[in-house]
Amino acid sequence: MSDPKITVATAWLDGCSGCHMSFLDMDERLVDLVQKLDIVYSPLVDTKVLPEQVDVGILEGAISSEDDLHHAKEFRKHCKLLLSLGDCAVTGNVPAMRNPFKLEAVLNRAYLETVDVQPQIPTVGVPALFRQVRPIHGVVEVDVFIPGCPPHADAIFYVLNELIEGRTPDPSRVTRFGA
């Protein structure tokens, strides 16, 4: 236990949280993992502030809003290594399926046309949506890509374990788009 633990931060942008659920699906292997790494910032822990220096940043979800972009830039700035976790982060996936449509049409369909009671487009306390949804590497440089919807817990474990062991993971060995 003399080696300092690897610090890990995770965040979930425009995704469904499925990738984080898959992370939890590592089950009892998490017990071994936390001997070697510390989750310092994540929806799974209480910390509210991203530490100044983190070893590994893991982002789930696509870049759909100002808020997502801000998070991605913060992660890139503070994390030595940045991982795109899951198809939304890697390809845009389901969130990006709105891209061929005009943003106004998408908002109208979601909040006006299909709503019976108090139809209104939310504007207060929500980040402005971008016209186009982009994968994480469309806005900041990404070091490791883990495709899958969601990536299997085994795939996440493989990647983290390779990083812990100081090797460069090859996620195509264990996962693919849509896996």
Add this chain to the structure above:
Amino acid sequence: MPPLAATPASVRVVTLNIDGKDYSARADETIIEVCRENKIPIPSLCYLDGLSIWAGCRLCLVEMAGQSRLFAACSTQVTEGMTVSTNTERLQRYRRTIVELLFAERSHVCSVCVSNGHCELQFMAQKCGVDHVRVPYRQVRNQVDSSHEAFRLDHNRCILCTRCVRVCDEIEGAHTWDVMGRGSDCQVITDLARPWGESDTCTGCGKCVQVCPTGALVKQGTSAGEMVKDKHFLPILARRRHAQ
């Protein structure tokens, strides 16, 4: 080596070198046929045993000693003394780029595709190490034709391999399918770009659906991941056709 007993007397046997090993093959065989016989993996999407050669996907490009340009293994016949490399770093780079461009061109959202888990493009991406697409997605919306009572055409997932066009013409003999337009406007059509359900020529045999490598041609009523295809009929039918 499989036995070459069926070699007609008129066809020469040549010796060639693939990836550092010597092989003998009939002179009328293509590089991809020799590779497949000898279990040398060569990626391809448009090539299909039993159909004519299209050489459009360019995934089977190989290097040849003494030649600076690349050759499509599916459309290049073997010659005596030929030295072929099938998996160099340059070829891996090109193949990866080709697959990425296919993903960027239309909307292949694997997670919600009926062919998820049974798709040749999806597996090709994994095999070529495409874990992300480096070029921006084109973000265009393509039409879906659900007018046929049994089948559906989703242009969003079409890679223009023309397997459907060839199987319909060469095996079924209906020639319902063809290709229309150029560049990014290129698309497969039924009859004279009429809805598939209104086609006078379509026999409803479904061969096009079975040979389609992606989720572009599928059975109606399939949900995500449910469309499993079966191409086993093709080499059998093709052999019988040629035997006639």
